[in-house]
Amino acid sequence: MTQEFKPNLVGYLCNWCSYAGADLAGATKLEIKPTLSVVRVMCSSRVNSNLVLTALAWGADGVLIAGCHPGDCHYEQGNYYARRRFALLKKILESLDLEADRIQLSWISAAEGKRYADIVNDFAEKISRRGPSPLRNHSKI
Amino acid sequence: MPKALKMDVEASQGVKNFLKHLLESGKVKGVFALKKMNDSGAVSYSLITSVEELASAEPLMPLMPENAGQALSRLTVKEALKEPVAAVLRPCELRAFTELVKRVQGSEDNLLLISPICAGVFPLSSATDGSWEKQMASYAESSREGKIHPGVRKMCQACTSFIPGRADITVAFAGRKDTGSSCHLILDTPRGEEFAQGAPGTPETVEKEPAELAPLREARAARRSEVFKEIDVQGQKGLIKTFAPCLGCHGCMHVCPICHCVLCVFDSKMYELQPWSIESEPESKGGIRVPSGTLFFHLGRMAHMAVSCVNCGMCSDVCPVNIPVSEVFSMVGDQLQKVFEYVPGRDVEESVPSGTYKEDEFAGIGEQ
Ligand code: SF4
Ligand code: SF4
Ligand code: FES
Numbered sequence A: 001m002t003q004e005f006k007p008n009l010v011g012y013l014c015n016w017c018s019y020a021g022a023d024l025a026g027a028t029k030l031e032i033k034p035t036l037s038v039v040r041v042m043c044s045s046r047v048n049s050n051l052v053l054t055a056l057a058w059g060a061d062g063v064l065i066a067g068c069h070p071g072d073c074h075y076e077q078g079n080y081y082a083r084r085r086f087a088l089l090k091k092i093l094e095s096l097d098l099e100a101d102r103i104q105l106s107w108i109s110a111a112e113g114k115r116y117a118d119i120v121n122d123f124a125e126k127i128s129r130r131g132p133s134p135l136r137n138h139s140k141i
Numbered sequence B: 001m002p003k004a005l006k007m008d009v010e011a012s013q014g015v016k017n018f019l020k021h022l023l024e025s026g027k028v029k030g031v032f033a034l035k036k037m038n039d040s041g042a043v044s045y046s047l048i049t050s051v052e053e054l055a056s057a058e059p060l061m062p063l064m065p066e067n068a069g070q071a072l073s074r075l076t077v078k079e080a081l082k083e084p085v086a087a088v089l090r091p092c093e094l095r096a097f098t099e100l101v102k103r104v105q106g107s108e109d110n111l112l113l114i115s116p117i118c119a120g121v122f123p124l125s126s127a128t129d130g131s132w133e134k135q136m137a138s139y140a141e142s143s144r145e146g147k148i149h150p151g152v153r154k155m156c157q158a159c160t161s162f163i164p165g166r167a168d169i170t171v172a173f174a175g176r177k178d179t180g181s182s183c184h185l186i187l188d189t190p191r192g193e194e195f196a197q198g199a200p201g202t203p204e205t206v207e208k209e210p211a212e213l214a215p216l217r218e219a220r221a222a223r224r225s226e227v228f229k230e231i232d233v234q235g236q237k238g239l240i241k242t243f244a245p246c247l248g249c250h251g252c253m254h255v256c257p258i259c260h261c262v263l264c265v266f267d268s269k270m271y272e273l274q275p276w277s278i279e280s281e282p283e284s285k286g287g288i289r290v291p292s293g294t295l296f297f298h299l300g301r302m303a304h305m306a307v308s309c310v311n312c313g314m315c316s317d318v319c320p321v322n323i324p325v326s327e328v329f330s331m332v333g334d335q336l337q338k339v340f341e342y343v344p345g346r347d348v349e350e351s352v353p354s355g356t357y358k359e360d361e362f363a364g365i366g367e368q
Helices: A018-027 A049-057 A078-095 A113-130 B011-024 B068-076 B091-102 B136-144 B190-196 B211-230 B235-243 B251-255 B275-285 B294-308 B314-318 B325-339
Strands: A009-014 A036-041 A062-067 A103-107 B003-007 B030-036 B043-048 B085-088 B111-116 B169-172 B183-187 B202-205
Touching: A009 A018, A009 A049, A009 A113, A018 A036, A018 A062, A018 A113, A036 A113, A049 A062, A049 A078, A049 B294, A062 A078, A062 A113, A078 A103, A078 B294, A078 B325, B003 B011, B011 B030, B011 B085, B011 B111, B011 B169, B011 B183, B030 B068, B043 B068, B068 B091, B091 B111, B111 B190, B169 B190, B183 B190, B211 B325, B235 B294, B251 B314, B294 B325, B314 B325
Parallel strands: A009 A036, A009 A062, A062 A103, B030 B085, B085 B111, B111 B169
Antiparallel strands: B003 B183, B003 B202, B030 B043, B169 B183
């Protein structure tokens, strides 16, 4: 069944770097698994914990957040705050044994089309192997 | 060793005498403390301005009708106090107030902060059925012996931060053998010393955490690990088991001193089921729970505030279906605080973890 399982992934991509990186990946016709639903955000720091938790609670099997590399954020410090928030949420999921590796934060620049494709493909493969999220489609929560 | 004022009366009377002196001498214009509402045992935090009213104050009564940090925030959020006020609050309440001041939800200006070395408080149910009163003698005794009283809130039994960190004056209470007949007010800050000048009592020097407090600290730490072991929140299964009875009343959130938002996103209509999702949700999930989003609420609240959880136990105490909210939030809070080397309420100048960053931290994150 894991072979056939197609994960449902949500990607929050920062407008200035990672979204442009995704564009580049598309323009250069790199092969990308079609399992990631992309949401464009103005900065990785826009992604608060509720956005990630909403995705998980409403059926995502994994959530990818991508932003500019440290030092390159369009708003200078946004990604540093994003990194802290991510570390916090990850620790919460870890302390509750909630498969914390279903969330991932990756730095992807506008020039890194190849890196974007690799990250999305690797993430999709990792989550496919893991199977559906335990929170997915749960009628009791 | 810090300076102290020794009084030859039982501890809560000693605090009352001190407050009376402050009011009478005009050093403070008001006293913020627990006050009996009538003879039934009901107490509320009150701002007391006359010596007559002070007669029914019960500054050390082991009940917490509201986290005093939240109450002081109500008094000072719009404007700092203009006249000096002495406030008596427990260590977790002081930590909560500190966290609120950091978040611009209150001001410490003109406040003289007085806090006891704490032996814990009884659950609120004991205030309504009067059972706290029957336990007062054994409470005082176990406090003197430095033991955990089995009747106090579970989080109090499991609290290792029972010595106030940043009070102006610390009341030596838990673990002191002499509190039945005498007591010490430890003057922690120059401000504390200044207000104590001319107050009744004899000056002495005392240790704030003497060796005789060590067994209590150890017992509390051991109880803490036990309490964390008793809860089952591991994985989706554990979480559903623990939070399944949740009514969604949000009482835990409303009494939490750290949850200060005027309109919480979870109280708004933002995450209510929408007409379109009432069709699609049950279809994809095979049914829905009403209200839905229970785990989402608890995890979301946790992400917002657990790093600042002061372990006060208010949330567990008010939960109508006895969910160990406080135990869960404290357990997660401990782990978050380790990650950020953060101690809630330690320092009013210290930024909350989500409000700051270091460029060279969490180096591994983002690279994969
Ligand atoms: S107080 Fe208890 S029932 Fe009410 S929302 Fe909190 S956990 Fe649920
Ligand atoms: S989560 Fe519970 S124990 Fe922690 S500060 Fe809020 S009310 Fe107190
Ligand atoms: S703009 Fe890209 S992370 Fe801030």
